[in-house]
Amino acid sequence: MELAGIVGKANVGKSTLFTALTMIEVPAANFPFTTTKPNRGVTYLRVTCVCRELGVKDSPGNSLCVDGMRFVPISIIDCPGIVRGAHAGRGMGLQFLDEIRQADALIVVVDASGGTDDDGNPVQPGSHDPVEDVRMVEDEMDLWMADLLQKDWNRLVRLVETKQSTFQAEVARKMSGLRINEQSAEAALESAELDGSTPSKWTQQDVLLYVRTLRRSTKPMIIAANKADVPTSREGIRGLVDAGYDVVPCSAEAEKLLRLASKKGVLKYSPGDESFEVLETAKLTTDQRRALERVADFMARNGGTGVQRLIDKVYLEVLKYVPVFPVEDPNTLTDSKGRVLPDVYLVKEGSTPRDLAYKIHSDLGESFLYAVDARTKMRLSSDYRLKSGDVVSIVSAARR
Ligand SMILES: Nc1nc2c(ncn2[C@@H]2O[C@H](COP(=O)(O)OP(=O)(O)O)[C@@H](O)[C@H]2O)c(=O)[nH]1
Numbered sequence: 001m002e003l004a005g006i007v008g009k010a011n012v013g014k015s016t017l018f019t020a021l022t023m024i025e026v027p028a029a030n031f032p033f034t035t036t037k038p039n040r041g042v043t044y045l046r047v048t049c050v051c052r053e054l055g056v057k058d059s060p061g062n063s064l065c066v067d068g069m070r071f072v073p074i075s076i077i078d079c080p081g082i083v084r085g086a087h088a089g090r091g092m093g094l095q096f097l098d099e100i101r102q103a104d105a106l107i108v109v110v111d112a113s114g115g116t117d118d119d120g121n122p123v124q125p126g127s128h129d130p131v132e133d134v135r136m137v138e139d140e141m142d143l144w145m146a147d148l149l150q151k152d153w154n155r156l157v158r159l160v161e162t163k164q165s166t167f168q169a170e171v172a173r174k175m176s177g178l179r180i181n182e183q184s185a186e187a188a189l190e191s192a193e194l195d196g197s198t199p200s201k202w203t204q205q206d207v208l209l210y211v212r213t214l215r216r217s218t219k220p221m222i223i224a225a226n227k228a229d230v231p232t233s234r235e236g237i238r239g240l241v242d243a244g245y246d247v248v249p250c251s252a253e254a255e256k257l258l259r260l261a262s263k264k265g266v267l268k269y270s271p272g273d274e275s276f277e278v279l280e281t282a283k284l285t286t287d288q289r290r291a292l293e294r295v296a297d298f299m300a301r302n303g304g305t306g307v308q309r310l311i312d313k314v315y316l317e318v319l320k321y322v323p324v325f326p327v328e329d330p331n332t333l334t335d336s337k338g339r340v341l342p343d344v345y346l347v348k349e350g351s352t353p354r355d356l357a358y359k360i361h362s363d364l365g366e367s368f369l370y371a372v373d374a375r376t377k378m379r380l381s382s383d384y385r386l387k388s389g390d391v392v393s394i395v396s397a398a399r400r
Pocket residue numbers: 008009010011012013014015016017081226227228229230250251252253254
């Protein structure tokens with residue numbers, strides 16, 4: 001399953017965001033995974049389901065359909081708070097970095113209202129620049145990756161310069177735990193315009209430029225501009241956008257409140273909705289009613305709480321994943337158990353039907369013959385690039 005890491009300094013709302021994202025009314029037993037650690041959970045990417053367009057009632061398997069929206073599970077981790085100097089062991093040190101090795105992307109949470117200092121202490125709202133918090137996370141990661149790369153540097157130099165190995169092969173070996181492969185290691189050399197054949201000539205600046213380039217392509221970040229419900233967040237959000245980051249203004253606290261209330265049946269709200277509907281006004285205390293009014297005001301200004309948008313933006317816009325619906329029978333749109341439109345798979349932009357087959361199962365990839373578009377019943381060419389919402393049936397040698 002895809003995995004996103006929640007990172008940032010102390011007291012910005014990481015745990016509130018994690019709780020909100022993972023509070024879901026789904027019988028977890030329906031899904032073939034369980035939470036093994038307290039800071040690991042499952043959240044959902046929200047995409048439009050094809051059931052309405054195709055006029056069928058679906059029976060989802062690996063994902064859920066609620067009112068025509070499909071929710072696709074994504075693992076998330078709430079990481080320990082990070083401080084400057086973490087790469088050298090300060091605070092919780094490298095623990096946060098260890099947690100995110102396997103992540104596809106990072107959600108960097110900041111207090112956009114500027115009410116939290118470097119060490120997580122509350123300060124006058126508007127007095128701290130949230131851009132500094134993002135820079136801190138970036139710098140700590142870069143220094144950590146530079147240390148990793150430079151461990152046994154002399155050996156790397158010797159192997160590469162005597163042509164017993166290549167720079168990208170050595171990087172991939174050192175950083176395979178971070179899911180960095182030769183291809184991304186080589187691409188980073190190119191975009192940083194560095195010569196991988198003579199690492200002995202690299203300066204410390206070159207090393208930092210290289211790891212920064214590599215980090216940006218392999219661990220992309222989105223900024224959760226949290227506490228956007230606080231008025232001073234406006235300026236903070238503008239600063240983050242001007243600095244060129246991918247920013248989603250949000251309120252983790254508002255989302256948490258809505259999910260709790262919806263769980264209790266007090267209101268109707270699905271993650272990602274732009275508003276909510278109160279079902280049982282009589283049950284609310286005056287304080288609760290006021291709290292919900294404030295949330296409603298914020299949502300009207302922000303187009304929702306922003307929390308679901310974080311996940312959707314990470315996977316659909318930053319990582320450019322494409323949701324597709326594989327089925328076994330293109331006529332009935334079912335799998336072998338007769339379930340209609342059971343699954344959604346997330347494939348990388350540019351993936352072919354064969355890539356999808358491999359993603360489903362390596363055996364299916366190996367025995368892949370061709371795929372059929374369930375809408376048109378036409379065979380897809382082998383270089384066809386899958387599109388969002390494609391419904392495809394894979395024909396394999398094994399299944400014939
Ligand atoms: N105003 C506001 N406060 C929030 C929001 N999210 C979290 N907080 C508050 O920020 C403080 C720190 O939250 P927490 O989740 O423990 O932060 P963490 O240390 O980053 O995990 C708590 O007092 C939260 O109630 C939000 O969206 N708006």
